[in-house]
Structures are given as C-alpha cells and as structure tokens.
Amino acid sequence: MIERRPVANLVSHFLLVIGVLVMAFPIYYSFVASTRTVAEILTPPLPLWPGAHFVDNYVQAFTGSLHRIGGVNLGTLLFNTTVVALAIAVGKIIISLLSAYAVVFFRFPGRMLFFWMIFITLMLPVEVRIMPTYQVMVDLGLIDTYTGLTLPLMASATATFLFRQFFLTIPDELVEAARIDGAGPLRFFRDVLLPLSKTNIAALFVILFIYGWTQYLWPLLMTNSNDMNTILIALRKMVSFADADTQWHVVMVTTILALLPPVLVVVLMQRWFVKGLVESEK
Amino acid sequence: MATIDMRNVRKSYEQHEVIHGVDVRIADGEFIVIVGPSGCGKSTLLRMVAGLEEVTAGEIAIDDRVVNDIEPAHRDIAMVFQNYALYPHMSVFDNMAYGLKIRGTPKDEIRRRVDEAAAMLELGHLLERRPRQLSGGQRQRVAMGRALVRAPKVFLFDEPLSNLDAKLRVQMRLEIQKLHRRLATTSLFVTHDQVEAMTLAQRMIVMNAGRVEQVGTPHEVYQRPATTFVASFIGSPPMNLVEGTLEADGLRFRCTSGDHIDLPQARHDLVGRALVLGIRPEHLLPADDGLVLTVQLVESLGAESFIHTRLGEAGPELIVRAGGLAALRFGELVSYRLPADALHWFDATSGLRIDA
Amino acid sequence: MRRTTFPNKVLPYLLLAPQIAITLVFFFWPAGQALWQSLYREDPWGLSSAFVGLDNFTRVLTDPNYLHSLQVTAAFSAATAVLALAAGLLFAVMVDGLSRGKRIYQTLLIWPYAVAPAVAGMLWLFLFSPAMGTFGILLRRAGVAWDPLLDGTQAFLLVTVAAAWKQVSYNFIFFLAGLQAIPKSLHEAAAIDGASPLRRFWTVAFPLLSPVSFYLLVVNIVYAFFDTFGVIHAVTGGGPAKATETLVYKVFNDGYVGLDLGASSAQSVILMAIVIALTAVQFRYVEKKVHYA
Numbered sequence: 001m002i003e004r005r006p007v008a009n010l011v012s013h014f015l016l017v018i019g020v021l022v023m024a025f026p027i028y029y030s031f032v033a034s035t036r037t038v039a040e041i042l043t044p045p046l047p048l049w050p051g052a053h054f055v056d057n058y059v060q061a062f063t064g065s066l067h068r069i070g071g072v073n074l075g076t077l078l079f080n081t082t083v084v085a086l087a088i089a090v091g092k093i094i095i096s097l098l099s100a101y102a103v104v105f106f107r108f109p110g111r112m113l114f115f116w117m118i119f120i121t122l123m124l125p126v127e128v129r130i131m132p133t134y135q136v137m138v139d140l141g142l143i144d145t146y147t148g149l150t151l152p153l154m155a156s157a158t159a160t161f162l163f164r165q166f167f168l169t170i171p172d173e174l175v176e177a178a179r180i181d182g183a184g185p186l187r188f189f190r191d192v193l194l195p196l197s198k199t200n201i202a203a204l205f206v207i208l209f210i211y212g213w214t215q216y217l218w219p220l221l222m223t224n225s226n227d228m229n230t231i232l233i234a235l236r237k238m239v240s241f242a243d244a245d246t247q248w249h250v251v252m253v254t255t256i257l258a259l260l261p262p263v264l265v266v267v268l269m270q271r272w273f274v275k276g277l278v279e280s281e282k
Numbered sequence: 283m284a285t286i287d288m289r290n291v292r293k294s295y296e297q298h299e300v301i302h303g304v305d306v307r308i309a310d311g312e313f314i315v316i317v318g319p320s321g322c323g324k325s326t327l328l329r330m331v332a333g334l335e336e337v338t339a340g341e342i343a344i345d346d347r348v349v350n351d352i353e354p355a356h357r358d359i360a361m362v363f364q365n366y367a368l369y370p371h372m373s374v375f376d377n378m379a380y381g382l383k384i385r386g387t388p389k390d391e392i393r394r395r396v397d398e399a400a401a402m403l404e405l406g407h408l409l410e411r412r413p414r415q416l417s418g419g420q421r422q423r424v425a426m427g428r429a430l431v432r433a434p435k436v437f438l439f440d441e442p443l444s445n446l447d448a449k450l451r452v453q454m455r456l457e458i459q460k461l462h463r464r465l466a467t468t469s470l471f472v473t474h475d476q477v478e479a480m481t482l483a484q485r486m487i488v489m490n491a492g493r494v495e496q497v498g499t500p501h502e503v504y505q506r507p508a509t510t511f512v513a514s515f516i517g518s519p520p521m522n523l524v525e526g527t528l529e530a531d532g533l534r535f536r537c538t539s540g541d542h543i544d545l546p547q548a549r550h551d552l553v554g555r556a557l558v559l560g561i562r563p564e565h566l567l568p569a570d571d572g573l574v575l576t577v578q579l580v581e582s583l584g585a586e587s588f589i590h591t592r593l594g595e596a597g598p599e600l601i602v603r604a605g606g607l608a609a610l611r612f613g614e615l616v617s618y619r620l621p622a623d624a625l626h627w628f629d630a631t632s633g634l635r636i637d638a
Numbered sequence: 639m640r641r642t643t644f645p646n647k648v649l650p651y652l653l654l655a656p657q658i659a660i661t662l663v664f665f666f667w668p669a670g671q672a673l674w675q676s677l678y679r680e681d682p683w684g685l686s687s688a689f690v691g692l693d694n695f696t697r698v699l700t701d702p703n704y705l706h707s708l709q710v711t712a713a714f715s716a717a718t719a720v721l722a723l724a725a726g727l728l729f730a731v732m733v734d735g736l737s738r739g740k741r742i743y744q745t746l747l748i749w750p751y752a753v754a755p756a757v758a759g760m761l762w763l764f765l766f767s768p769a770m771g772t773f774g775i776l777l778r779r780a781g782v783a784w785d786p787l788l789d790g791t792q793a794f795l796l797v798t799v800a801a802a803w804k805q806v807s808y809n810f811i812f813f814l815a816g817l818q819a820i821p822k823s824l825h826e827a828a829a830i831d832g833a834s835p836l837r838r839f840w841t842v843a844f845p846l847l848s849p850v851s852f853y854l855l856v857v858n859i860v861y862a863f864f865d866t867f868g869v870i871h872a873v874t875g876g877g878p879a880k881a882t883e884t885l886v887y888k889v890f891n892d893g894y895v896g897l898d899l900g901a902s903s904a905q906s907v908i909l910m911a912i913v914i915a916l917t918a919v920q921f922r923y924v925e926k927k928v929h930y931a
Binding site for chain 1: 642643644646647649650651653654656657658660661662663664665666667668669671672675725728729732733735736739743744745746747748749750751752753754755756757758760761762764765770771772774775776803806807808811812815835863864865867868871872886889890893894899902903906909910913914917
C-alpha cells in the first residue's frame, strides 16, 4: 500500500528508541557496573560506559571464594541452575509428550478423568500451596536435592495442552497408513510423531528453559544448604546482607551471569521463542 | 493374490446401523469398484476390509481366512488414501520403504523393491525428495508406490483420485488400469465418481444408504439397473424415470401427473401395479408421430446436446440426448418415440427392477 | 475427535503414569493438606491440633493486615497490568507500522522476558537505590525526598515499575502477533474508505485485538498476583511497613517464616479460590478457540 507519512514514521522510531532504552538500559547499566570497581559503584552517578575492570571482576568472581554465600563458588551456582533449568525443560517435555500421546491416540476408561486431573493443576500453582507443599517435600526428604528442585515442577498442563493441540492436527490417515505399514503405537511415536513434533519441542524447550532458570520461590523453599542454591537465590543472599563491605562488583558480575543464559536463549532462538510463547498459551 | 468374502457384514455406531448387511464374493485378481453417493457407507466398508474399523456383525475373509479380529498390519493388504497420507518428514524412498523396514525385510531387498516400484511409476528421480516438494500427481504416485512395494494380497483404494485435477485424474486412471493388468492383484477401489467406476471396474458394487443396490459388470449395471437408485445414479445425464400405472389395455401408461405415454408394445403383465418407467436419454429417438414434448432448455456440448423437455403442462421432465448441436428454442414442440427394448420397468414401492 | 486410535489397553496408563504420579504427589496431596489444615489450629509447639471449623478463615478475613494486603495486591495488580499492557500495545503498534527495522526492534524489546522477576527487581533497585543508585542520587540532588526503602508509596512505585518492565515483552509479542494476524485486506479496505492510519487503528485493529487484550489482561493479573513474588522478596521484603506486602508474599511470610500453619493454609485456600476464578474467566476465552475432547 502506498502511504507517505514521514512524520508518523519518525514519531514511531523516536518512541521505539525510547522504549528500547527503557527496556534495555537496566540490563546494560548492570553490565557497566560489573566492569567497575566497588569504589566507582559506590560513588554515583556511575558513568554510562564500561570501565576497565571487566577481566579482573569476572576472574575474581569465578576464582575468589564468595564469602557471603558460605564459600560456594559461581561455577557451582551456574551448574546448579543449569541442571535445574535443563531438567525441568527436558522432564516437562518428555512427561507432557507421553501424556498428550495417551490422551489423543488411545481410548480407555478414565481418559477424561485424567485429562481433567492434568487440567486442574493449572489452578494449583506453587504460590498458593507454599506451606503444605513444603511439608510434603520435607516428609519425602527432598529438601536440598535436585529431585526436589525439579521433579515437582515437571507436571505441566500447558505443555500437555500444546502437544495435545498439535497431535489433534495430525491427519487420521497418517495413523492409518502407519498401522497398515505395521507400526505399533511405540514405533509410530518414535518414527512419525516425534520427528513431526520437532519444531514444537524446540519452541517449548526455549520457554521451559527460561521458566526453569527464573524459578525463585521454589528453590528458595527447597534449599537450605548454600551449595544447592541456584544463582538467583545466591544473588539475593549476597545483596540481603548489604553493608559497607558488600563486594558490589562481584554482585554485578553475578547479576549479569544470572541474566545471560536465558537472554541469550531468547535472542538466539527468537523464532522458536516467539512461536512457543504464542502457541503454548493459545 | 486373494479372494475377498463379505458375509452379511454390518456396522453400527452405538445404536445406529450404517451398513445393513453386505454379501459379496470377490474373485482372485478382480478389480472391484465400490461406488455410491457420499455417506452411503462405501468408505466404511473398505475400512472394515482394511481393519481400520471393527466389523459389528458378519464376517470378512481374505483368502478364506476370517480377518475380523486381525490387525491391519497382518492382513497382507496395502491402502492408498484420498489425501495420500505420506509421512511428511520422510523422503519418498523412506515413505515407500517404511512398511518393509518394519517387517524386517533385508536392506538390499528393500532397495530392490523400492527401485522396481519407482521405475514402474516413474518416480526414480524423486526418491530423495520430501512429500511437500512434490506435485499432487507425484504424491499420488508415491502413495501408490508405497502400496506396490509391499506386494500385498489386496490393494485398497479410498477415493485416491479425487484430489487431482480433471486431466491428471484421467491419466492416473489409465495408469491404474495398466498396473492392474500387469500385477493382477485383487483390488477394491472406492469412489463417488461413476465415470471412474465405469472405466476402471471389472465389476462394480453400487451402494446406497448402507445397502448394496447392485453388483455387476459396468455393462450389466448400465444396461440392466437393478433398482431405480442405480438407474438414476449411473449414467450422465441419468435415466429418465416416470411414475405411474398402466391402463387396462396394457398400452397406455398413465403418469401420476395425469399425462400419458403410449407404449409401442402392450405389457398386460404389469397392469394394476404402481410402476416406474425408465428410459435413457440416448434411447429416445426422433419420430414424426411420437411422444410430443415441450423444450425447456438445451445444453449443447458440441458433439452432443441434452434437450430438457416436459410432457404436457405439468408432466414429468424428460431429458433427450441428440447428436451434434441442437438448434431448438424454449417452448418449441418436439416428438420422440420410445423403442420397446429400451424401456426399463421398476416397482414403484420397492424400487426393484421388474424383468419380463 | 480422532477417528483412529490404537487398540492397546494398558499402554495409555503407562504413558500417563509419570504425569499423574507427579500431579498426585505434588499437587493434589498438598492442596488437600491445605484444605485440611485450614480447618485446624496447631498449638504453638506443633504437638497437637484441634478442629476449629472456619475459624481460621474468619481470623484471616477480619485481620486488618490481611485486608490491607488484599488492597495492596489489587492496586499492585491493576497498576502493573495497565502499565505493562499499555507499553506492550504501544510498542507493538509502532513496530507493526514500520516498513523496515521490525526485526531489530523486536529483538531489542523482548529480552527482558528472560530476566527473572527477582533480578528485574534488583536491577531497578540498583538504579534507584537512594544510597548508590545513579537515578536515586539524581532524584535526591533534584530535591526529591527519594527513599523507597522508607517511603511506602515510592517502594510501591518501584516494585510496580520493575514488575511491569519484565512483563512488557510478553504483551508486546502477543499484541504484535495479534496485529500481524489481522488480514492486510482489512487495512486496505479501510484506507480506500478514506480512514487515516490512526482512525484505522481504533476502528479496525483495536476491536480485532480485543480477544488478545482480554486474554493478556487475565494473564497479567495472574502474573502480578503470583509471579512477582521474586520482585517483592528481593526489593522490599514486603516493606516498608507492609506497603508492598502482596497476598502471596504474606502466605510465604506467615507460613514459612512465621510458622502459623492454620492461617497460612486458610490464605492458601483463598488464593486457590482466586486462581480458580481467574482460570474460569480465562477458560471462557480459551473455550471459544479450543474445544476439549
């Protein structure tokens, strides 16, 4: 369509640049802080450009022991968080794939009951059942374990629904052709359904990885010991004791490292991220 | 190669019966077309033979083995679907090889058979492609190829040509005939298109509302339709059907509209029955002292014309086939005779054919 | 409804087993316990508990602190949702109207989605801390008595902005997808009818976006209710003087920190009721697009 509106275009760009500044600035500014000394950080206003201590600070964060969180080093924290995020994402995908497959491709007594049981979990987020869930975890001895950090978060109605929606779009004839070709249910799942679900799995993986990485309340409840902390919980602990000798430059490095993996996933897998987000919520 | 027997085959969904007892025996190597309007149960019947639908009552036997409770994979059949049902993530080769792979056929044997089928269907250069990179006609061939490599006892076709354009459909029809001539595998082909049925079938099964109306060669079905349904379904335009009764002399047919048609030959045996008189458009012949009809509409196709006419003011409509271009106008009067041997008689209540 | 299924009788149960097991152990059991405990009261040493009927609910619902927390939550959710939706819609409309550069802006606008709420809170606190935050200092130099750690209103403002900031990306993506789903021909028809771009937006695009907007409104409220725990825990700890104590924070604080099980469970049950209500509203929307079978 031919449309000449240079002023409107200019206004759009102007507003968007401001938007990008507001959206990106807090992240950028933390990065700036992570390249400066404690003294510089504590004498605001902090300049807008990175300082000279990028290498120093990051090396120190990784090698120097962090007094504030009981001597747990950054590597352990990143490892824990990665394990949690990956386990939640992979676990959720596997469990949801299986249950969606059962609900869509089989007829059996109790099918609708199970479907509704899964659906109801939407209405029971961790936040509304903090104490009883905590007690259950204590009873099962799952505090300070990876199992406790991840397993309860693997049941997901949304992922199950996404796969169910997708499975329903697979033509009946494809299933029939496979049955005539002699493929049983497991073979059909492996040879036909999984390869066809590839893009959905990728999209969901991005969403769920971020979901797992950004968990806060759950790890807060589930971990007592410092060496089981995720990076977010450790970061909070570092700041909560803020006083004169808080190592702010290390805090900033930790902040950036807590941000970076999910941000990278979003930016690098943008296409799948957008697809996963828009489709999983339909 | 195999025979197929259907013995009083019935199908119900919950309480609702959709197939009311089908009895057909298909000989080894026959090419059978099941034809009927949509919803007549023809696809359901085929799917029961395939094992994709349960048989509610009765028996289906392939090669004298009752297969009611046998999985599709173990019936030794292959099926071509209307939408082809190709695996979108597999290459053409893998699509064709998948069934053999599952059966544990050795690799070089698979290769040999796929190559052979591909050569037969001229797919050789497409083996590495994915289904979405193929045209409709090519996908159709791959679907056929997938059935072919298995060398099954029976081929099942579920409206395989209806997604193709008219030209390709004619071409594929010829190819299917050629393949059948070469392989002579027992085949069951479902279609709603009576032209496909007439051209492909050795014998055809005409179905309507869950019942078999007639089983026979295309000639038999066309020349001696067993019911008014078959008479009106096979043939384009369909047979003219007029309801009425014969007067006492057996010569004058009184239509329900009150108009009459005089017969060339008396049929005393039919007097007193509610009847349907049938005659095909091409059997009405021009004559000076024949039945006088009023022209309503003319469809000229070039080689032939169809003249839509009416008997009397509000009488039955009759379609007449005339050779070449007919130069007739609306309201013009035309006269045709009805040859005695071209008349078909049906019982009006049962719809069944009455033979002399 | 699918016509063709596999005839296996046992396999589907095996396939469902993992999800159902997790759901039973970690969802139904605790939820049942919450219901159960909300009707009992434990003595302070946790040695015995007595059935008290709805007494815990009465206690919670007449507690001025709880009612205050309810108000805070309502105000916080409304402010966060409105702010995040308005910004998301504005950015989406601007980006959708561009002929070039869409992709760049999109990339730059979506990354806050990946930032955890707790980190979002800390980033904004770092900017606006009265002691060391660059903008906090600038505000104080400009004569504003800026101290969100002491002033309740300022604290509320800070957590709202931080919470909304993180959610803008999500709304932006959905609004943009919604706008791009509107057929081009509709815009063209309106343009031929002589409608200006602004008028076209209000009369064509905006009404067609209403299902998306409604859906996002519910999602944003749910987000503000539940997912913002991290922001509040990290930035204000519910303070100062409970000015930012939302319902979820209070459940956590009373139960996990204060160890008042009866009251915490009663609060949990009330929260469940709120989620069920919100889900029901959302489901009415979902129902129109998806049929369950």
